[in-house]
Amino acid sequence: MAAKTVSKMSKKDKIANFDFNGVGDSNAGLFGLPFDENDAEVVIIPVPWEVTVSYSAGTADGPQAVKDASPQLDLFDPEIKDAWQLGIWMEDISEDWKNDSTMYREQAEKYINWLEAGSPKDDNTDYKKMVGVINEKGKALADWLKAHSLAYLKKGKMVGLLGGDHSTPLGFMQALGEVHEEYGILHIDAHCDLRDAYEGFEYSHASIMFNALKIPQMKKIVQVGIRDLAQSEAELAEQSNGRVAIFYDFFLKEGMNDGKSWKKQCKKIVAQLPQKVYISFDIDGMDPKLCPGTGTPVPGGLEFDQAIYLIKALVRSGREIIGFDLVEVAPGESEWNGNVGARLLYKLCNWMAVSQKKLEAPMLHA
Numbered sequence: 001m002a003a004k005t006v007s008k009m010s011k012k013d014k015i016a017n018f019d020f021n022g023v024g025d026s027n028a029g030l031f032g033l034p035f036d037e038n039d040a041e042v043v044i045i046p047v048p049w050e051v052t053v054s055y056s057a058g059t060a061d062g063p064q065a066v067k068d069a070s071p072q073l074d075l076f077d078p079e080i081k082d083a084w085q086l087g088i089w090m091e092d093i094s095e096d097w098k099n100d101s102t103m104y105r106e107q108a109e110k111y112i113n114w115l116e117a118g119s120p121k122d123d124n125t126d127y128k129k130m131v132g133v134i135n136e137k138g139k140a141l142a143d144w145l146k147a148h149s150l151a152y153l154k155k156g157k158m159v160g161l162l163g164g165d166h167s168t169p170l171g172f173m174q175a176l177g178e179v180h181e182e183y184g185i186l187h188i189d190a191h192c193d194l195r196d197a198y199e200g201f202e203y204s205h206a207s208i209m210f211n212a213l214k215i216p217q218m219k220k221i222v223q224v225g226i227r228d229l230a231q232s233e234a235e236l237a238e239q240s241n242g243r244v245a246i247f248y249d250f251f252l253k254e255g256m257n258d259g260k261s262w263k264k265q266c267k268k269i270v271a272q273l274p275q276k277v278y279i280s281f282d283i284d285g286m287d288p289k290l291c292p293g294t295g296t297p298v299p300g301g302l303e304f305d306q307a308i309y310l311i312k313a314l315v316r317s318g319r320e321i322i323g324f325d326l327v328e329v330a331p332g333e334s335e336w337n338g339n340v341g342a343r344l345l346y347k348l349c350n351w352m353a354v355s356q357k358k359l360e361a362p363m364l365h366a
Contacts, residue, residue: 011039011087020084024071030090031346032071040089041358042158042349045149047168048098049141051105051134052204053295058330059165060101063093065331065338066162066345073342081360083350090162097141101164104134108201115199131200138167138203145171146178149323153179158352162345163327165205165295166193166282170212176278176323177217183276183322184220185212186269186314188285188307190298192226192246194233205295205328208280210236213243222272224310225249225285228298245272249300262306266313277314279324279348281307283341290340293332304340311351316364321352 009017014034024032030044037043046063053059067090075084111127114120145161149172152159161169166189176183187193187209194213198206212218220243227249237244247269255265283290288297290304302310314321326348329341353359 009034011035014039015085020075024073026068026071028071030067030070030088031073031075031084031342033075033084033088035087035089037089037091040087040157042086042088042160042353043152044088044090044160044162044345044349045145045152045172046090046093046162047141047145047164048093049101049163049168050165050205050295051101051108051138052167052199052201052206053105053165057105057295058293058332059163059295059328060098060105061331062164062327062329062338062341063090063162065335066326066329066341067093069335069338070342070345072339073346077350079361079363080350080354081362083353083359086350086353086359088346088349100137104137108134112199135202138201141168142171142174142203145169146174147171150175150178158349158356158358159323160345160348160352161323161325161327163325163329166208166280166327167203167205168327169280169325170203170208172323172325173212173218173278174215177215180217180276180322182217182219182274183278184222184274185209185218185278185280186273186310187221187223187280188225188302188310189223189280189282190225190228190249190284190301191282191296192223192229192233192237193282194236194244195230209244213240219243219274220245220272222269223247224252224269225300225302227300228296253300262309263313266310269310270314270317270319273314273319276320276322278322279311281324281326281344281348282328283326283344284328291329291337293330293337294328295330296328304344307344308347311347312364315351315355315361319355321355324348324352
C-alpha cells in the first residue's frame with residue numbers, strides 16, 4: 001500500500017489495514033510501518049553528522065543504513081503486546097546537515113592529519129580559524145536539535161535520535177533538561193567520551209559526556225562496557241563526586257567468569273541511576289562482530305542479548321526511559337551493521353514505551 005494513501009487514514013484504520021505478518025514495504029516508513037508524524041507516538045530524529053570522527057568515517061550514513069534495513073525486521077515481539085501498534089515514525093534525513101557534515105569533515109580531516117603529523121611549523125594554514133568555524137557549526141547543530149526535539153517533547157511525543165557520530169545528541173540532552181527537573185544517563189559504549197574539547201573540537205564525538213556534565217539537570221552518568229579510555233577520563237570520573245560511575249567491560253567479564261550472573265551485575269548498574277533515565281547507546285559498546293563498520297571498534301563489549309537484558313532490567317526496576325540515542329552505526333561493506341542497528345532501534349523504542357506505560361509487557365515481572 002502506498003505511503004500517501006495510508007497517510008490519509010486514521011491510526012485505527014491504518015492498524016486494521018496493515019499486515020504486520022507480511023513482507024516489509026521498503027516504500028513505507030521506518031520498519032515498513034504505515035504511521036506518520038501525527039499518529040506515531042515515537043518520533044526518530046536522524047542526524048547524519050560525523051565532522052569530528054578521528055578514525056574511520058561512515059557514521060553519517062548510519063541513519064540511511066538503519067532505515068534501509070528496517071523493513072526486513074519481523075515486527076512481532078513475544079514479550080510486548082502489539083508492540084508495532086505504538087506507532088514509530090522517522091523524519092526525512094536532512095540533506096542540508098548531511099552536506100554540511102561532508103564539507104566540514106573535509107576541513108576537520110586536514111586539521112587532524114596536521115596534528116597527527118606533529119603540527120609542522122612550515123604549514124601556514126590557519127588551523128585555529130578552521131577549528132573555530134567547526135566549533136561554531138557544532139554549536140549550531142546542538143541549538144537546532146535542542147529546539148527541534150523540544151517541540152516534539154512538548155507535543156507529548158517520545159523521542160529517539162539516530163546518529164551520526166556520538167557528538168550528535170547533545171542538543172537533545174539539553175532539551176530533556178528543559179522538560180525534566182533531573183535525569184541520569186545510561187551510557188553504553190567502548191569509550192568514556194569524557195575528553196575536554198578533544199583535538200580542539202568542543203563538540204567532538206569524544207566529548208559528548210564531558211559536555212553532558214554541563215547540563216545542570218543531568219545528575220548521573222553510568223557507563224557500561226568501557227574498555228578504551230585515557231587516564232584523564234578515569235581521573236575525571238574519580239573526581240566527579242559520584243556524577244560518573246564506570247562499569248568497565250573487563251570488570252564485568254571477570255565477574256561473570258567468577259560466577260556472578262548478568263542479572264546481578266545489571267541490578268548493580270541500574271541501582272546507580274535516578275528514576276528518569278536517558279539511554280545513550282554507542283553501537284561500539286557491543287562486540288565488534290555486531291558492528292564491524294563502526295568508526296572506532298574495540299575488542300570485547302556486550303552481546304546483543306546482554307544489552308537488551310540491561311535495558312529490560314532498567315524498565316523492570318520501575319525507572320522511566322525519557323529518551324535515547326543510537327549512534328556510530330556505519331554501513332560498512334554489507335547490510336549487517338544496519339541490520340543490527342535496526343533491531344536495536346526497535347527494541348529501544350518498544351522498551352521506552354513500556355517504561356512509560358504506553359505498551360504492555362506481561363512477562364516482564366513474571
